[in-house]
Amino acid sequence: MSLTRKNFFADRDIQVILGTLLRVGVIASMSVVLVGGFLYLLSNHSAPVDYGDFNPNKSGLSSIFAIFIGLRELDPKAIIQFGTLLLIFTPVARVVFSIFSFLIERDYLYVLIGSFVLMVILYSLSDKLVG
């Protein structure tokens, strides 16, 4: 009984840290998107929009490398895209965190399962999947 209670509280600690992690991730990415969006509107507000046809090369910001290059030049679109990237990686951080908490609990079956999920996400990072 005392063992399960102890685990329950350990789980709760992890949950609280997780909640903070998620909130920080969302707030950070939103702030970056807001800054980028403001700069983007400042320089492009009266340009016409053209999203009628899908063109894979239009934004030129379709890799993490390209986003960082644009970030160095303070390109507003790259700043927005960087904020989006932070948002995408918030749940990924949650998976990494969960793997560590399973490791602490010595639940190796779930370390394995979590690592597999992480591998799938990391595999999608390689652009082999996009033809």
Added chain:
Amino acid sequence: MSVLLFTIIVLAGAFLAGLVGSLTGLGGGVIIIPLLTLALGVDIHYAIGASIVSVIATSSGSAAAYVKEGITNIRIGMFLEVATTVSAVIGAVITVYLNPGFIAVVFGLILLFSAAMMVIKKVDRSDNDTSGKLAVFFKLNGTYPTENGPKNYAVHRVAGGFVMMFFAGIISGLLGIGSGALKVIAMDNIMRIPFKVSTTTSNFMMGVTAAASAIVYLHRGQIDPGIAMPVTIGVLTGATIGSKILVRAKTDKLKVVFAVVVTFLALQMIYNGLSGKL
């Protein structure tokens, strides 16, 4: 249309989508995609990219509030993510090869299904009867806190739930939505997980699943900063305000009204998809 006007319209639409989405339990994507494609003439591939980002935003935003209650079953979530991440990546990879009209029709059908699921009264089928071998092996059974102390629950039909989740992941990757209605079927109806646990666990999974397909979309250029920016900001603001008023609001009537709106949008998407206008 100028960038400024476009941004304002999308921002307002995304705000409403996030607000109503969090009040009714339906994600923002079901409004975002029709708004962008039907009303603003945006190509559906861009709409999908913007929508998946909003799914991550709402998932992480509301999860931060949910985890305080401490009832997410991380093991169930992680176990089912094996199915959803693989299938979401598959869905995201194949979506670009599909005819936009076909995607619109599938989207419309899923919308109709989601609208029906929203108004049907849900029944909590959870119990603590003996569960299968798989649930024991994967340690999926758990407890959740109630006023009378922790309550045990058993997870049923793990294989069936896993397969259903695989399907939900494909739809999520294909259409850029959270496909919450399908996850409800898998977790509540098939696996018989109690509501208190399934809602938060499904939300946890939605963010991870969406992240997997979002990366594929990003590489393909489907996430355009000019669309993603107002969608993300709007949906997140709307969902945050929505979850604050949710505690006080009576949502039954709103759900019926919203179901009618969603049905109308679904028929529009199907019609436009079939007639090749998208």
